[in-house]
Each structure stands twice: as C-alpha cells, then as structure tokens.
Amino acid sequence: MNNLLFLIICLSLFSCDITKSKDCAGIQGGSAIIDACGICTExxxxxxxxxxxxxMGECSSTILEENCIQTIPIYYNSSVEITGFQFQIIGDINILENIAGDAQNSGFTVTTGNNIVIGFSLLGENIEAGNGLLTSLKYEGSSNEYCLSELIVTSLNATIVDAEILNCNTIFHGN
Structure with a gap:
C-alpha cells in the first residue's frame, strides 16, 4: 500500500498538465507569444x-537607424528682408541639425538645441523679401506631428517683425 501511495504522489508531482496548451515555441504551458510582426517571441x-x-511602427527584417530620421521643411513668405529668426519646435521629436535652405544659402549660421532653432548672419547678410524654403531640419522621433512656436523674426537694423506661423511650418509676414 505504501508503494502505491508513493507511486501516486510521484506521478502527480512529475506528470504533465495536459490542460495547458503549447505556446508558439512548442513549449507546454510556455509564455512565448506571436508579436505584432508575426514572430514567435518572449x-x-x-x-x-x-x-x-x-x-515608425513598421515591421522590417533590417532595422536601420536612418529610417527613423526625417526632415521638417520650414518655409517663409515675407514682404521684408529677414536678418534673423528664432523659433521653437513643439512635438514629440528631437531636432538633430539643419541641412539646407535659403538661410544657409544666404550665409546664415543656423543652430539648433533643445528643439530651439536660431538663424542669423555674423557678416550682416540677409534673406531677400519673398518666399521659399527657409531651412530644413533633420529630426528623429516616432511622430511626424510638430509645430513652430515662440517665433521671433528680425529685419534691417534688428527691427522685430510682426510675423506669424501658418500651417505649423511657414513663417509669414505680409504688408
């Protein structure tokens, strides 16, 4: 009788629980899951x-960091010459650097830090009145929603221009 009791206890301790199903890795009662990319993980x-x-929330067999880097075009439409500008970018992004635009073509120094962009010329150059691409900014982040804020634009003699932001990425100053 003791042998039978010992056998029952051993079988209950070392038996498989057939009520638990196998996970995607084939492990009985395992915790592996099929993830959003259709891969058996965990x-x-x-x-x-x-x-x-x-x-970007896309499944890919090759993940390249540069796939996460995007650009923000910043446009201007101004009836006066621009001698300097400053603005902040609001959004869940991180500005990395400026890469192109009329500011750079006009000899401006454009600096970025803490999502604040400042552009000016140490040599007194200016951006002619008109419209175009002011600058293009490289950024990283999981969002493509952003907007300019805290805008300051200066013209000749460091006069602050009454400019406004249109469509979150255009600096406008009319007559």
Missing part, C-alpha cells in the same frame, strides 16, 4: 516582442 525564444519593429 518565453524561451530569447527574443523581445516586436524586436523587428522600427521607430
């Missing part, structure tokens, strides 16, 4: 869920 796989998802 559990005993050693893979983190959604490891193939890039910063």
């Amino acid at each position: 559990g005993t796989t050693g893979l983190n869920a959604n490891y193939l998802m890039n910063c």
Whole structure:
C-alpha cells in the first residue's frame, strides 16, 4: 500500500498538465507569444516582442537607424528682408541639425538645441523679401506631428517683425 501511495504522489508531482496548451515555441504551458510582426517571441525564444519593429511602427527584417530620421521643411513668405529668426519646435521629436535652405544659402549660421532653432548672419547678410524654403531640419522621433512656436523674426537694423506661423511650418509676414 505504501508503494502505491508513493507511486501516486510521484506521478502527480512529475506528470504533465495536459490542460495547458503549447505556446508558439512548442513549449507546454510556455509564455512565448506571436508579436505584432508575426514572430514567435518572449518565453524561451530569447527574443523581445516586436524586436523587428522600427521607430515608425513598421515591421522590417533590417532595422536601420536612418529610417527613423526625417526632415521638417520650414518655409517663409515675407514682404521684408529677414536678418534673423528664432523659433521653437513643439512635438514629440528631437531636432538633430539643419541641412539646407535659403538661410544657409544666404550665409546664415543656423543652430539648433533643445528643439530651439536660431538663424542669423555674423557678416550682416540677409534673406531677400519673398518666399521659399527657409531651412530644413533633420529630426528623429516616432511622430511626424510638430509645430513652430515662440517665433521671433528680425529685419534691417534688428527691427522685430510682426510675423506669424501658418500651417505649423511657414513663417509669414505680409504688408
């Protein structure tokens, strides 16, 4: 009788629980899951869920950091010459650098930091009245929603121009 009791206890301790199903890795009662990219991850796989998802929320077999870098075009439409500008970019992004535009073509120094952009010329150059691409900014982040704010524009003799922001990325000053 003791042997039978011992056998029952051993079988209950070491038996498989057939009520638990297998996970995607084939482990009975395992915790592996199919992630958003359709890959078996977590559990005993050693893979983190959604490891193939890039910063844009797309599944890819190759994840390149430069896929996450985008650009913001900043336009202007001004009836006066622009001798300097400053604005802040609001949004869930990180400005990396400026790369092109009429500010750079006019000899301006354009600096960025903490999502604040400042442009001016140490040599007294200006951007002629008119319209065009003021600057283009490289940024990284998971959002493409952004807007300019805290705008300051100067003209000749460091006169502050009454400019406004249109469509979140255009600096406008009319007559």
